[in-house]
Amino acid sequence: MPPGAHAASLENVAAAFATNVWRRELFDGLVLASGKLRLAGCTVIYLDGSYVTGKPKPGDFDACWDPSGVDLAKLDPVFLEFGNGRAAQKAAFKGEFFPSTMLCADVGQAFVDFFQLDRFTGKQKGIISISLSADPLLLGKVQP
Incomplete structure (x- = not known):
């Protein structure tokens, strides 16, 4: 993926990446977490x-x-429990979540910036940006 944050809906993510049973389970956790974040007022997440x-x-x-x-x-x-390898988040959602502005201690960068670096080459890469406020998959599932 080219460098930068690339906008996609949850439906776009499902079509591109929820391509088998396991990946669908992960996607279902992402949708559950996205709904909870939207309920708290979060408007965007970044997927990597x-x-x-x-x-x-x-x-x-x-x-x-x-x-x-x-x-x-x-x-x-x-969403604020980071101990034990984010075990609580993985148990709840099958994935890990960090505030985008939180510094990744390993590299001294905010997570949204850290996610845009290839961990093997150090080169810039792309991530997916998902707007939660108007995502069709979340509308009707979460109260504003």
């Missing part, structure tokens, strides 16, 4: 990791969410 590649059985997906406008009182606390 082996899920957005051709790997037949990725271990999980990696995502970060924009904390701008998020009401922490409405945010599911699991």
